[in-house]
Every structure is written in C-alpha cells, then in structure tokens.
Amino acid sequence: MDIKAYMQQVGRQARAASRLMAKADTQTKNQALNAIADALLRDADTLLAANKRDMDQAHELEPAMLDRLLITSQTIESMAAGLRQIASLPDPVGEMGDFKFRPSGIQLGKMRVPLGVIGIIYEARPNVTADAAGLCIKSGNATILRGGREAFYCNQAIALCVSEGLKIAGLPATAVQIIETPDRAAVGELITMCKFVDVIVPRGGKSLTARIAADARVPVIKHLDGICHVYIDDEADPVKAIAISDNAKTHRYGTCNTMETLLVHETVAELILPPLAAIYAAKGVELRGCAKTLAVLPHTNAATEEDWATEYLAPILAIKIVSDLDEAIEHINTWGSHHTDAIVTENYTKSRQFLREVDSSSVMVNASTRFADGFEYGLGAEIGISTDKIHARGPVGLNGLTSEKWIVFGNGEIRR
Amino acid sequence: MDIKAYMQQVGRQARAASRLMAKADTQTKNQALNAIADALLRDADTLLAANKRDMDQAHELEPAMLDRLLITSQTIESMAAGLRQIASLPDPVGEMGDFKFRPSGIQLGKMRVPLGVIGIIYEARPNVTADAAGLCIKSGNATILRGGREAFYCNQAIALCVSEGLKIAGLPATAVQIIETPDRAAVGELITMCKFVDVIVPRGGKSLTARIAADARVPVIKHLDGICHVYIDDEADPVKAIAISDNAKTHRYGTCNTMETLLVHETVAELILPPLAAIYAAKGVELRGCAKTLAVLPHTNAATEEDWATEYLAPILAIKIVSDLDEAIEHINTWGSHHTDAIVTENYTKSRQFLREVDSSSVMVNASTRFADGFEYGLGAEIGISTDKIHARGPVGLNGLTSEKWIVFGNGEIRR
The missing domain is CATH 3.40.309.10 (Aldehyde Dehydrogenase; Chain A, domain 2)
Incomplete structure (x- = not known):
C-alpha cells in the first residue's frame, strides 16, 4: 500500500466533502446524527463482537488502556445518546451578528463558519470515534479519524454506522473517514497535508500530543498537562x-x-x-x-x-x-x-x-x-480541552470547531 | 555572538515583560503610546538621519523596496498619529461578558486576555516598527520585532523612542525588543522558541511568509495571497x-x-x-x-x-x-x-x-x-490580514492579538 497516495486520496475526498458539509442545513445534519445513533443501537451485537475481536488481540495493553478499549451495551447506548444530544444543540454554522454601519456606508458583521477538515488522532477508545464524528458533522466539518490500532475492528464497525447515517441524510459518506491502515506513516501524512487538513486535534497522553505538535505542519489544538x-x-x-x-x-x-x-x-x-x-x-x-x-x-x-x-x-x-x-x-x-x-x-x-x-x-x-469541562460548561460535548492560547482555550465544543468570517452588506459602495 | 543564547535571553525577557504588560491598566498603556509618539516627533531629525544612513547602504534594493524603506517628516508624523489613534481605541484586555448561570450554580463567562509574546517578522519598513509596537502595547502583549536589516539604523532609532515611552509610563522597556543582529539564524530561533513566543506574525511577501510557516514551531498568523x-x-x-x-x-x-x-x-x-x-x-x-x-x-x-x-x-x-x-x-x-x-x-x-x-x-x-482592511473595518490599525482559518480571519487588529479565557464565579460549588 502506498501510504502517501492513500492519504492524499483521503485528504482530497475530505476537502470535497467539507464543501458539502459547510452548506448542509441544520435539519439534514441532525437527521444524520439521529440515523447514526439508530444504526449503532441496531448493530449493537456486531459492535460488541468486533470489540471482542479487538480485546482478544490486545493482550499487551495496560489494564487502564484495556478498560478504555472495552465497550459494553451501556457504552453503545451512551454513544447513541451523545449523538442525539449533539443533534439537540443549536447549530453554530451560519450564525451572524455584530452588524454595524461604517462611515463608508457598508454594514459589517460576522458569520460563524466550519473550519473545513479536522484530523483527530486518538488512542484505542471506540467511543471517541462516535463523539468526534458527531461533533464534526454538527459543526459542518469533514473529519479524518485515526484511532488507536488496537480498536481497529470496533472502529470499522462504528464507521459503517456513521457512513450509513450520512447517506440516509443525503450527506457524503466521505465526510467522516477512518484511516484504514495501522501504518504510522499515515499519521505523518495526516499532520502535514496542509492542503487538505485545516486543524489537528490529538486526544491522548502528553507524549502523543507533544510528538504530534512537534511534527505537524497543520495547526494543532492541543491539550498537554492539567496541573x-x-x-x-x-x-x-x-x-x-x-x-x-x-x-x-x-x-x-x-x-x-x-x-x-x-x-x-x-x-x-x-x-x-x-x-x-x-x-x-x-x-x-x-x-x-x-x-x-x-x-x-x-x-x-x-x-x-x-x-x-x-x-x-x-x-x-x-x-x-x-x-x-x-x-x-x-x-x-x-x-x-x-x-x-x-x-x-x-x-x-x-x-x-x-x-x-x-x-x-x-x-x-x-x-x-x-x-472545567464541556458538559459542565454547557457545550454539550467536547472534542478536548485546549491549553493553547491561539484559537480555542479550555473545553473545545462545537464553537471551537468553527471560525468566523467577515460579512459586508453594501449598496454599491466603492472605496474613495 | 552566540545567536541562540542571545535569542533565549530576548525570549526570557519578553516572557517576563508579558506578565507585567498583561496586568498594565489602560491609562498606563495609553500614556506609553502617547509618550512614544512625542519622542518620535521630537527625534524626527535623528530618525531621518538614521534612515539616510540606511538608504545610503541600500543600493541593491529594488525601487519598490527603497520606496518602503524611505521615511520623511510626513512618515514620522503619521507614525505618531497612528500611535495616538491606537491610544484612543477601547482597551480589549479584561473585557468580560456572556456570564450565564449553569445548573450546578456556577456562573460562567469569558474574559479577553493578551496572547503573551508576539514575534513579528517584516521587511525593511520602519513604519511597521512603530505600528506593531503600538498594537502589541495596547493589547497587553510583549513583542519581539525583527525588521529587514536594510532598515537597521532607523529601527534602532525608533526603538529608543519606544523604550523611552515605555519607561515614562512605568512599563518594562523589554516589552518591545528589536532583534539587534542581522544574522538570519535569529529568525530561526524566534520561530521555534515555543517556550517564550506565543505567536508569529510574518508581514511581507508570500515567499517570506511561506518559508516562515514551513519552519515555525510557534503558531503563525499568516497572510499569503490575495486573489x-x-x-x-x-x-x-x-x-x-x-x-x-x-x-x-x-x-x-x-x-x-x-x-x-x-x-x-x-x-x-x-x-x-x-x-x-x-x-x-x-x-x-x-x-x-x-x-x-x-x-x-x-x-x-x-x-x-x-x-x-x-x-x-x-x-x-x-x-x-x-x-x-x-x-x-x-x-x-x-x-x-x-x-x-x-x-x-x-x-x-x-x-x-x-x-x-x-x-x-x-x-x-x-x-x-x-x-477589506483594518481601517475600513474600524479596527483602527491592523497587524496584517489573515488568510488562515484558525484564530483570526481577515484584518487582524487589537482583538486578533488577544484570546479569551473562561471565568467561573462560584459560591463554594463542588462537583457532584
């Protein structure tokens, strides 16, 4: 497998999907989220079997990691509930405000817009796959997910549910892509494809995050220590x-x-x-x-x-x-x-x-x-907590996955 | 000269100064800005002489670059006027808002805060030295300036005025530091000292910006093309x-x-x-x-x-x-x-x-x-126009040099 070519293809698809996601309306995105929740509950047995296959091969993981890898019926129910909760949150995309007239006659304000393509790198925690997909869909972004390889089978099973939900709502299945190869070179490509990826969110230990931040060319929203x-x-x-x-x-x-x-x-x-x-x-x-x-x-x-x-x-x-x-x-x-x-x-x-x-x-x-977390702060869910100062500080929810552009309403004004 | 040791020293001083700048009150910062404006006007002859020395050595520059390097009495007056205008803008630091009670009883809102230390890399344009210093002072940041070496003498003369103005207001002179060596290795250090620098703003041609973005480890607010x-x-x-x-x-x-x-x-x-x-x-x-x-x-x-x-x-x-x-x-x-x-x-x-x-x-x-520029948008002045999506999009004024932190007002609440 040519990792570079594969990742370029994933990136190109994500960029194309991001344009469609950015203009998707609220109802369509919510339909996708609810359909994914339905599919997860319907396929619970398949997910549990896939997770068992992962667990059986994960002898070398530490107990704390095994604990995070394991999913139960309850985990699946809470993944589905999380997606429905994201569906119930207000849609940040397209929010406009602060419109003021300038002396030139133009009226200037701002509109909230998706970031575009978000790459998320995380450990072997299948529930993150559903959470991250949900937050990115609602915020109108496309996402490329790279979960810990120990969760490979369970992530693939979740991915099928996600892509089914997207299709039901008429959204591109490529809006959420899970990297299929366990090869670490794929991460190296993901964090340097500036043309196709707008931001990287690492979710995991400090050493993983520090390594990604050191090698990335794409901006990173990172969480290091919590002292x-x-x-x-x-x-x-x-x-x-x-x-x-x-x-x-x-x-x-x-x-x-x-x-x-x-x-x-x-x-x-x-x-x-x-x-x-x-x-x-x-x-x-x-x-x-x-x-x-x-x-x-x-x-x-x-x-x-x-x-x-x-x-x-x-x-x-x-x-x-x-x-x-x-x-x-x-x-x-x-x-x-x-x-x-x-x-x-x-x-x-x-x-x-x-x-x-x-x-x-x-x-x-x-x-x-x-x-200090997304639920207590009313963000509904969080993709992580940023200890950076640029862009997003603290719990990063839907708004942290968006940006603002300037909007000008004119009536034929020209600059003198 | 040991460039690395020199830059580490500059960085350490900037970080220390940034703490004092962050807590400086509005009146003190405005006093510094006005005092710098006064000093520039008083030292106009010195500035013009320093600029002449730069111009005399800049034979190899293209006409457009020479044009940007040249300052006149009018340039100095407009630098001073720019600083007074920045003084007249509202202070973004410490602005608070959006306070809402959460079900737990805590009241949650946000406060606008400086980014910390801002590194600015620009071409041989002495007026940028005054503008950038002014914007960083007002936004409560410390700054490290690296101007084109062809403007060396003029930048040093402006730097004296800046440091005098800071001292008059009781602020640390190290809040605005101009890199003294023409050695390019200094830029390499500046854009990788994550411990001491929070963001880099390159102001110049596309190739300069692209090179800095490619090599930086510190986040970059960048402007590439305007198509x-x-x-x-x-x-x-x-x-x-x-x-x-x-x-x-x-x-x-x-x-x-x-x-x-x-x-x-x-x-x-x-x-x-x-x-x-x-x-x-x-x-x-x-x-x-x-x-x-x-x-x-x-x-x-x-x-x-x-x-x-x-x-x-x-x-x-x-x-x-x-x-x-x-x-x-x-x-x-x-x-x-x-x-x-x-x-x-x-x-x-x-x-x-x-x-x-x-x-x-x-x-x-x-x-x-x-x-689409800072003056027309009412930002008063701009440090640049960002074509990035992360943090700041479009004209970057005082607010673009700040971030927001979460503020919680409680009454002894604990998490259940």
Whole structure:
C-alpha cells in the first residue's frame, strides 16, 4: 500500500466533502446524527463482537488502556445518546451578528463558519470515534479519524454506522473517514497535508500530543498537562475552602481538571490544613508539602521542585504555603499548565486580581476546578480541552470547531 | 555572538515583560503610546538621519523596496498619529461578558486576555516598527520585532523612542525588543522558541511568509495571497456592477484586497463587459479572458489556468464568464485564496447563498473588495490580514492579538 497516495486520496475526498458539509442545513445534519445513533443501537451485537475481536488481540495493553478499549451495551447506548444530544444543540454554522454601519456606508458583521477538515488522532477508545464524528458533522466539518490500532475492528464497525447515517441524510459518506491502515506513516501524512487538513486535534497522553505538535505542519489544538491549583486565601470562607479543596482533589483522580497542587495563605494554614489533611488521609491521598507545610503537618512527605511541575493523575497532592496572593499567582503562572486554577476568597479585590492575572484557560472564584469541562460548561460535548492560547482555550465544543468570517452588506459602495 | 543564547535571553525577557504588560491598566498603556509618539516627533531629525544612513547602504534594493524603506517628516508624523489613534481605541484586555448561570450554580463567562509574546517578522519598513509596537502595547502583549536589516539604523532609532515611552509610563522597556543582529539564524530561533513566543506574525511577501510557516514551531498568523474576485450576477444592478468592478481593480493595483479575477454571468456579459472594458482600457488595465469572454471582447488576450491562480498586483485582470452562481462559487473556492470576494446582485436568495458558501475571510454583497482592511473595518490599525482559518480571519487588529479565557464565579460549588 502506498501510504502517501492513500492519504492524499483521503485528504482530497475530505476537502470535497467539507464543501458539502459547510452548506448542509441544520435539519439534514441532525437527521444524520439521529440515523447514526439508530444504526449503532441496531448493530449493537456486531459492535460488541468486533470489540471482542479487538480485546482478544490486545493482550499487551495496560489494564487502564484495556478498560478504555472495552465497550459494553451501556457504552453503545451512551454513544447513541451523545449523538442525539449533539443533534439537540443549536447549530453554530451560519450564525451572524455584530452588524454595524461604517462611515463608508457598508454594514459589517460576522458569520460563524466550519473550519473545513479536522484530523483527530486518538488512542484505542471506540467511543471517541462516535463523539468526534458527531461533533464534526454538527459543526459542518469533514473529519479524518485515526484511532488507536488496537480498536481497529470496533472502529470499522462504528464507521459503517456513521457512513450509513450520512447517506440516509443525503450527506457524503466521505465526510467522516477512518484511516484504514495501522501504518504510522499515515499519521505523518495526516499532520502535514496542509492542503487538505485545516486543524489537528490529538486526544491522548502528553507524549502523543507533544510528538504530534512537534511534527505537524497543520495547526494543532492541543491539550498537554492539567496541573491545576486551588489557592486558599487568608480571607477564604473555611467551609468553602475545605469543600472545594476536597472535591477538586478527590472527586476523580485521573482527570485533567483535578487539583494537583494546593496553595494556602500562611495565616490560615494552621486553621485549614489539619482538618483537610484528615479528610485526605481518610481517602488515602498522599500529601507532599513545602518546608512550611511540614511545620503544620509534621508527618507529611517533603515536596521537591519536581512536585510543582507534576501532573500526578493519582491520589497524591502537593501543598505549598505562600505569604500572599502575589506569591500564589507567581507560583501558578510559573509551575502550572495554564489549564484551570481557582481561588477561594471572600475578598472582592483579590478575586478580581486573581481572575485577571492567572494566565489559564479557566480561572475560578470559590468553585471546584472539576467544573472545567464541556458538559459542565454547557457545550454539550467536547472534542478536548485546549491549553493553547491561539484559537480555542479550555473545553473545545462545537464553537471551537468553527471560525468566523467577515460579512459586508453594501449598496454599491466603492472605496474613495 | 552566540545567536541562540542571545535569542533565549530576548525570549526570557519578553516572557517576563508579558506578565507585567498583561496586568498594565489602560491609562498606563495609553500614556506609553502617547509618550512614544512625542519622542518620535521630537527625534524626527535623528530618525531621518538614521534612515539616510540606511538608504545610503541600500543600493541593491529594488525601487519598490527603497520606496518602503524611505521615511520623511510626513512618515514620522503619521507614525505618531497612528500611535495616538491606537491610544484612543477601547482597551480589549479584561473585557468580560456572556456570564450565564449553569445548573450546578456556577456562573460562567469569558474574559479577553493578551496572547503573551508576539514575534513579528517584516521587511525593511520602519513604519511597521512603530505600528506593531503600538498594537502589541495596547493589547497587553510583549513583542519581539525583527525588521529587514536594510532598515537597521532607523529601527534602532525608533526603538529608543519606544523604550523611552515605555519607561515614562512605568512599563518594562523589554516589552518591545528589536532583534539587534542581522544574522538570519535569529529568525530561526524566534520561530521555534515555543517556550517564550506565543505567536508569529510574518508581514511581507508570500515567499517570506511561506518559508516562515514551513519552519515555525510557534503558531503563525499568516497572510499569503490575495486573489480576490467580484462576481457580477445576472440580477446585478449594472451601475453598481460597473462601479464596483472598476474600483475593486483600479483603486490601487498593489494591495492584497484588489480584485484579480472578474466573474460575469453569461446572460449579462454582453451588457456589462464592453463598457467595463472601455474603462479598463482608458486606465491601461490589460484584460485576459476565458474563451467566452473573447467572443464578447474580441481584442482581449486569452487567459490560461495559471491566470486564475495568479495575484497580479498589477494592472492586469482575468475575466471569466460563468453560466450560474454555483459555477462562480466553485471557481472562487477552487482558485481563490480565501481572502475577499464580492457578489453584485439584487437577488436576496443568491446573496445569501454566496455569503454562506464562499469560503473567504471577507465575503461581500454589492461592495468593493477594497474595503477589506483594518481601517475600513474600524479596527483602527491592523497587524496584517489573515488568510488562515484558525484564530483570526481577515484584518487582524487589537482583538486578533488577544484570546479569551473562561471565568467561573462560584459560591463554594463542588462537583457532584
């Protein structure tokens, strides 16, 4: 198989399909989404059998990866429900607004438009195949999907349902293409075909994302670390401070919006840290503290600089006591990953300073960092969470897969 | 000189300065802009002398480049006026909006924030140095400027004024740094220092931009071709059609928003083309037509496929007769550069189809393509016109140099 020729063909088809998707109306796109959901439910047994075939060959995967590869009847139901939910969201494409007259007489505004062709590279997680296809269809884009090869058979089975749904709605089946070869060279082509691909979204571990970002010529919407902080100010409400710090760390350990470092103002450390440490101890969370923390919590392990830069994704928490808000902000901007950071305070001026100066995609006052995701933000679904500053920051939903063009309404105006 | 070490130092300083710029208030930034304007006017003689030194050494430049390198008293006055105009624009940084309550109780909105550090690479045009510095200061960014080496002395003189103005306002002089070495390796470092640079804006010819885009690891906001079209529909008002087609081509030949290809519906070609051809002939515009055009305008040169893909930047116009709106849109999306395209029509439905389906950064109805620039759009000034789809499309002003972060106001909410 000539990988380059194959990928060029996939790219050309995607570009052609993207033009048709861009002009598809809302009802047509929703019809496709609902038809795909119907097909997935109807073919549940086929999907489960394909997934079993994948699982049988995936002995070498780690347990966490196997867990993501496995689908059940419930997974299929939730894929279908996800597609129906995307169908129920407002269509961002063609939204217009901000029309103002200019002194020349022209009336200037903006229209929301699809990006074009979106390449998505992800691990062996079949549910991502359905989610990503759904988001790209609704946002009027064509997409090229490259899932982990361990999910090959299940992805192919899902792809049949997707292409059936597209055809039922009269949309091109090539609007969603799944790369058929396990050859890694296909990824190299995908991320460099600027002529055919407008943006790449890698979904997976940091090393996969970093490698793709380093080699891509196509723009990448990427998510690297989630090193999130909660800062407990000296004017924090202790009840909110403890509830938020508990929730941000222990609600789920493996998510990118989980708190990894807790910052505490020195004047409230003795008040807040002991009861909080008791909660963490009861839940089996290992604490690693700075020198000042060890003075308050003597039986705690010492943190090193490396801890400030680590995304544990595990029941481990770094704690640092700071002498003021400026030191907290400086720590977050230096060691954080510009993902999600929260302050707990009752002080109006300090809350404004934190919001303004913390350079992260989500900045919160008196709320758990765990809220930073597409569902909680009402985006309906997310293709990922961007830690970039260009184009999209934070959870990327339908709007993040679109752009805006300028619209001019004239009446024969010419430039003088 | 160790270029890598030098550029790392420049980058580190820019990153540090960007933090201070991000939190600078509107009044402070405006004070700096006005102080720079004052210094430029005061040092006019020094600037002119430095520019003379540059001009004396620039024998090898083409006349058009020499023209851009030359500054006069008037250039200096207009640089100063430009900076004062930027000072008078609303500050985009810190703008907040769209706050809505979510079912969880959190209130979610967005805040506009600077991108951070912006690298600008441009030709030997001293006025760009002042414009770019002004836009970056107002938008709360730090910037690293790399101008054409032929403008070395003049850029250094402008840089002194910029750094004086920053200091007067209490802002870091390193917020605007001009690369001091003519060594090209400095550009290679600038466009790959992802740790210190958030976005690169190349301003110059297509080959410069394409080379930078190919080698950059930092995201690039780029402008490639301006192959703009006017399509005269069969339901066009002939008076508007002729005025717009004249203006879009002949108002200025060398600008990126100048029309390069005229598309005409076949049923009005015999009505519109002869009088239009007479206007073009009187202004010395060479016409190159498709086969159908040659039947209407027999003394015209024949166009080849290459003409559809050429940005002439000269008094040359390609003309194609099409049989309907679909063919016009197909031609524009295939051969255009996604910059600016206009339809002339009185038909409501066709105007909507054109606006929706033409995939360009500016799409117009009954107006000249020449309106597509930052001043006409009311952005006050522009750092360039983006033909990308990601982040910023079309004229890039202050808002294009910013991003938005999510803001959450809570009252102790935790995720259930």
